[in-house]
């Protein structure tokens with residue numbers, strides 16, 4: 461016999477998932493209804509509008525992929541790229557690398573802009589890449605690189621890509637609802653995010669949005685999208701068609717949770733939410749620095765919601781991290797890829813972005829020192 465599910469009550473301060481608001485957990489336990497029930501269709505319409513509001517876009521093709529952030533990434537790339545297309549992919553951490561891998565699997569000619577981890581891509585880097593690849597179908601980059609804690613400026617790069625006739629594709633998994641993000645104003649053509657970071661909903665869904673320019677590129681495809689599940693020409697009839705047609709069975713309870721988390725974001729207001737993340741970050745930063753931690757990323761490219769820090773000399777990061785989890789119920793993230801075993805990634809995202817969270821972490825660290 462298996463025991464009834466009974467997990468520890470963790471304080472989530474890693475790279476995601478973050479703590480979920482009780483209202484979100486309660487929404488998940490709402491009784492199921494059919495995924496084509498008119499009431500569920502209304503819920504989908506509301507979710508779509510709230511995703512548009514939080515991306516700050518009027519993009520008609522805005523919806524939610526029924527799978528995690530990586531599927532949102534794949535949705536953008538497999539729909540926009542055809543074999544033989546040129547694509548510029550910026551890599552300054554794990555997730556840029558993942559985008560390049562997918563773009564290659566699409567049969568695109570991938571031109572990589574590779575930057576040291578912890579730094580960002582500059583307009584000069586993009587100008588140089590455009591000399592080698594003057595007519596890219598798209599340039600893709602990560603707004604908030606979760607493996608390093610770097611925040612990528614987008615506006616200037618957006619202008620450069622558009623002047624070259626290409627589309628700008630952005631990974632907003634860790635930035636969405638935590639730092640300033642303005643899809644229409646910044647000219648982002650394809651964007652995807654996840655639910656488990658600053659939105660504070662459970663993992664497993666990926667809101668995405670495509671500009672009219674990107675939709676035109678979809679309409680002009682010469683070949684079929686190689687993925688049936690992610691092919692937007694099929695999915696869009698389910699999320700936005702005049703008459704909803706069955707495509708797949710939507711994860712009803714997860715959509716309930718997403719709806720509630722979006723309501724919470726809009727009640728707080730995006731600007732207030734960005735400000736809260738910045739203010740709590742400043743407190744966390746001064747406390748961590750007082751304990752001897754050093755930031756990986758230089759200002760002004762430091763993400764407020766994902767703090768990548770080197771531990772003070774002589775500390776075993778794995779040992780302290782597992783003590784934090786096992787003895788204090790606090791989760792922080794270890795390093796990824798090149799930074800595995802070297803840094804911590806301390807997340808203060810959404811519901812996990814409070815002074816209370818900062819105090820719990822810092823008190824636990826001080827307690828361990830005694």
Ligand code: PLP
Pocket residue numbers: 475476528529530531533555602604605606607631633634654663664
């Ligand atoms: N992109 C970034 C920047 C991420 O941080 C993550 C996940 O941490 C992903 C993509 C992939 O999202 P998921 O793990 O939900 O598939």
